[in-house]
Amino acid sequence: MLHTVNKSPFEKNALESCLSHAVEGASILLIEDGVYAALGGTSTAARMAEAAKRFKVFVLGPDLAARGMDAGRLVEGVGIVDYEGFVDLVAEHPTSQAWL
Amino acid sequence: MLHTVNKSPFEKNALESCLSHAVEGASILLIEDGVYAALGGTSTAARMAEAAKRFKVFVLGPDLAARGMDAGRLVEGVGIVDYEGFVDLVAEHPTSQAWL
Amino acid sequence: MKIGILVNEGPYNHQASDTALNFCKAALAKGHTIWRVFFYYDGVLNAAPRAEPPTDDRNLFKQWGELAEKHGVDLVVCVAAGLRRGIREGDTAPGFRISGLGQLIEAGIQCDRLVTFGD
Amino acid sequence: MKIGILVNEGPYNHQASDTALNFCKAALAKGHTIWRVFFYYDGVLNAAPRAEPPTDDRNLFKQWGELAEKHGVDLVVCVAAGLRRGIREGDTAPGFRISGLGQLIEAGIQCDRLVTFGD
Amino acid sequence: MDEMESGVVKKFMFVNRKAPYGTIYALEVLEMVLISAAFDQDVHLAFVDDGVFQLKKGQDTKALGQKNFSPTYRALDGYDIEKLYVEAESMAERGLTPADLLVPVEVLSRAEMGALMNEMDVVLTA
Amino acid sequence: MDEMESGVVKKFMFVNRKAPYGTIYALEVLEMVLISAAFDQDVHLAFVDDGVFQLKKGQDTKALGQKNFSPTYRALDGYDIEKLYVEAESMAERGLTPADLLVPVEVLSRAEMGALMNEMDVVLTA
Numbered sequence: 088m089l090h091t092v093n094k095s096p097f098e099k100n101a102l103e104s105c106l107s108h109a110v111e112g113a114s115i116l117l118i119e120d121g122v123y124a125a126l127g128g129t130s131t132a133a134r135m136a137e138a139a140k141r142f143k144v145f146v147l148g149p150d151l152a153a154r155g156m157d158a159g160r161l162v163e164g165v166g167i168v169d170y171e172g173f174v175d176l177v178a179e180h181p182t183s184q185a186w187l
Numbered sequence: 188m189l190h191t192v193n194k195s196p197f198e199k200n201a202l203e204s205c206l207s208h209a210v211e212g213a214s215i216l217l218i219e220d221g222v223y224a225a226l227g228g229t230s231t232a233a234r235m236a237e238a239a240k241r242f243k244v245f246v247l248g249p250d251l252a253a254r255g256m257d258a259g260r261l262v263e264g265v266g267i268v269d270y271e272g273f274v275d276l277v278a279e280h281p282t283s284q285a286w287l
Numbered sequence: 288m289k290i291g292i293l294v295n296e297g298p299y300n301h302q303a304s305d306t307a308l309n310f311c312k313a314a315l316a317k318g319h320t321i322w323r324v325f326f327y328y329d330g331v332l333n334a335a336p337r338a339e340p341p342t343d344d345r346n347l348f349k350q351w352g353e354l355a356e357k358h359g360v361d362l363v364v365c366v367a368a369g370l371r372r373g374i375r376e377g378d379t380a381p382g383f384r385i386s387g388l389g390q391l392i393e394a395g396i397q398c399d400r401l402v403t404f405g406d
Numbered sequence: 407m408k409i410g411i412l413v414n415e416g417p418y419n420h421q422a423s424d425t426a427l428n429f430c431k432a433a434l435a436k437g438h439t440i441w442r443v444f445f446y447y448d449g450v451l452n453a454a455p456r457a458e459p460p461t462d463d464r465n466l467f468k469q470w471g472e473l474a475e476k477h478g479v480d481l482v483v484c485v486a487a488g489l490r491r492g493i494r495e496g497d498t499a500p501g502f503r504i505s506g507l508g509q510l511i512e513a514g515i516q517c518d519r520l521v522t523f524g525d
Numbered sequence: 526m527d528e529m530e531s532g533v534v535k536k537f538m539f540v541n542r543k544a545p546y547g548t549i550y551a552l553e554v555l556e557m558v559l560i561s562a563a564f565d566q567d568v569h570l571a572f573v574d575d576g577v578f579q580l581k582k583g584q585d586t587k588a589l590g591q592k593n594f595s596p597t598y599r600a601l602d603g604y605d606i607e608k609l610y611v612e613a614e615s616m617a618e619r620g621l622t623p624a625d626l627l628v629p630v631e632v633l634s635r636a637e638m639g640a641l642m643n644e645m646d647v648v649l650t651a
Numbered sequence: 652m653d654e655m656e657s658g659v660v661k662k663f664m665f666v667n668r669k670a671p672y673g674t675i676y677a678l679e680v681l682e683m684v685l686i687s688a689a690f691d692q693d694v695h696l697a698f699v700d701d702g703v704f705q706l707k708k709g710q711d712t713k714a715l716g717q718k719n720f721s722p723t724y725r726a727l728d729g730y731d732i733e734k735l736y737v738e739a740e741s742m743a744e745r746g747l748t749p750a751d752l753l754v755p756v757e758v759l760s761r762a763e764m765g766a767l768m769n770e771m772d773v774v775l776t777a
Contacts, residue, residue, distance in 0.1 A: 220547030335492030373454030
C-alpha cells in the first residue's frame with residue numbers, strides 16, 4: 088500500500104491517522120503541506136524518525152523546494168522523489184490511499 | 188474579544204491555538220464542527236473543562252443539534268446559544284476573531 | 288449596530304456560507320444592519336449564476352439574493368478572486384455585485400463589527 | 407499501466423489540482439495511460455468556463471484542457487456535484503465532459519491504479 | 526453499462542474521516558456509495574477519526590436549514606451495502622459507544638482497521 | 652474613496668496561520684494586505700502556527716508551476732506596512748529561527764501575541 092499525506096502535522100491529524108493505520112513495511116509519500124512532517128528539529132521530528140524505521144517514507148522534492156526547504160533539513164531515513172518518482176511509487180504498489 | 192472556533196479539536200489545531208492566545212476572561216463560541224470540543228467524556232474534555240474556568244465558553248445550539256448531541260453531553264460550564272445569542276455575543280464584544 | 292461580514296468559502300462544500308446566512312438573518316431580525324457581505328477566496332463561488340442544487344436541499348444562492356432584495360444587503364464579490372474562479376462582472380447570481388478588495392477594508396473601517404466565516 | 411485520477415478540490419484554493427496535473431504529466435511522460443480524471447466535490451470547479459487567472463500565474467483550466475487535447479485524457483465532471491456548484495452540461499471549459507458518478511466507480515474497476523488528490 | 530457485466534469484482538473501500546455538516550464530504554461520499562451499489566463490487570465503508578460522528582443518532586438539522594441525510598445510512602442494506610466498519614479507538618476518543626450509532630456496525634480496533642484497509646484494491650477518501 | 656479621508660484609523664490585524672502553496676490563503680491574504688495600505692490604517696501582520704512558514708527564505712516553486720509570491724513580503728515596507736510579528740513558540744515547534752526568515756520581523760512570545768491580538772479593532776483571518 089502507498090499512503091499519501093498532504094497535510095501539515097502541526098495543523099491536522101492526517102499524518103498521525105495514517106501512521107497509526109499503516110501496516111509495517113508500507114510506503115508513505117509526503118506531498119504538499121505534508122512535507123513539513125519530514126523536517127528535523129521540529130516538535131514532530133521524533134515521531135517521524137521512529138516512523139521511518141517501520142515504513143518507507145518519501146517526500147516530494149518539488150513541494151519541499153517550493154517551501155524553501157532542502158535535503159539537509161530532513162529527518163534521517165526519508166527519501167526524496169520527484170513527480171516521476173511519485174508515479175513509480177504508484178506503479179509499484181497495487182493500491183494508493185490518500186490521507187486528506 | 189469574541190473568538191469563534193469552527194473546527195473539530197480531534198482534527199485540527201484551531202481550538203488549541205485559540206485557547207493558547209485568548210486573554211483571560213475572553214469569550215469563545217464553538218460553531219460548526221467546533222461544537223465537538225464541548226462534549227464531555229472525550230479525549231479533549233479535560234482541556235475544555237479547564238478552559239471553561241478561564242473563559243466564557245458557548246456552543247451554538249443548532250450546530251449541536253444537527254450533530255445529534257444535546258445539552259446533557261456538554262462539559263460543565265459551557266453555555267448554549269442560538270443564532271440570536273451569537274449575534275448578541277458579537278454585539279457585546281468590540282472585536283471578533285475567527286480561528287479557522 | 289452596523290455589522291460587516293466576510294465569507295471565505297463557497298457554498299455546500301463548507302458550512303461557512305450557511306452559518307453566515309443564519310447569522311445575517313438573526314442579526315436583521317434583531318434590528319441590526321448588515322452593512323455589507325464581502326465574498327473572498329472561494330467565497331466568490333456563492334455568486335455562481337448557473338447553479339441548480341437538488342430540489343430537496345436548500346438553495347444558498349437564492350437565499351443570499353433574497354437577503355439583498357428584501358433587506359438591501361450589499362453583497363460584494365472580490366473581482367480578482369472571482370476572475371481566478373470564473374465569477375465575472377455582469378454574470379453573477381441575482382443580488383451580487385463585483386468590486387475590489389478595498390470594499391472589505393472599507394467595511395472594516397465603517398462597521399461596528401466585522402465577522403468572518405470560513406474553513 | 408492504466409491510471410485513474412480523482413480530483414476532490416477546485417483550482418487555486420487548494421494545491422490538489424496542481425499536484426494532480428503534475429502527476430498526470432509525469433505519468434504520461436513515462437508511458438503510462440491516464441485512463442480518466444474524475445472531478446468530484448469542489449473538484450468540478452476545475453471545469454469553470456469563464457475563469458481568467460492573472461496573466462503572471464498558471465492557468466489550470468487551460469492545462470487540463472491541453473491534457474485532454476494532446477493526450478486524449480478523458481476529463482469527467484460529476485453532474486450532480488456540478489449542478490450544486492454551477493458547472494453544467496454544454497457550458498464547461500474545453501476538454502471536460504459531464505457525466506455521472508458511475509464513471510468514477512468504473513475507473514476504479516477498469517484502471518490498474520486509482521489516485522486521489524484532495525484537501 | 527459494460528462494467529456491470531465485466532465480471533471483475535474488486536474490494537472497494539470508502540473511508541470516512543470527516544464529521545457531517547461542517548463540510549459536504551460525508552454527504553457526497555454517501556452519494557458515491559449508493560452509485561457503487563449498481564456495479565456489483567465488494568463494497569466496504571470505514572468510519573474512522575471524526576467520520577464516526579456521521580453515524581450519531583438523533584441528528585436534527587432543522588435550525589441549520591441543511592438536509593438531514595443521516596437516515597440514508599439506515600437504507601444502505603437495501604442496496605446490499607452491509608459492510609460497515611467503525612473504529613473502536615475513534616469512538617472512545619469521542620465519547621461514543623455503539624449504542625450512540627444509527628445502524629448496526631462491526632466495531633474494529635485500529636490495528637484491525639489498518640489490516641482491513643491493507644486488503645483493499647481501491648480506497649476512496651475525502 | 653471616502654474612507655481614505657474619513658480620518659478614522661483602526662488597528663487592523665491580518666492573522667496568518669496557514670502554510671503557503673498547499674492552499675491559496677497566504678497569497679490572497681497578501682493581496683488584501685497590499686490593498687489595506689491605501690486606507691491609512693494601523694496595519695499589523697501576525698504569523699502564528701503554520702503561518703510562520705510563509706516567511707521561509709529560499710522558496711523555489713519552479714517545479715510546481717506555481718508563482719513564488721514570497722518576494723512580496725520584502726516589498727511590504729515600501730507600502731509602509733512594517734508591523735510584522737512572528738511567534739517564537741510557533742517557530743521553535745517548526746525548527747525555524749529568525750535567520751530562516753525572508754524579512755526582519757519582531758518576534759513575540761505566544762502570550763505577547765495574544766495580548767497584541769486583544770488590542771485590535773479588526774482581526775482578519777483565513
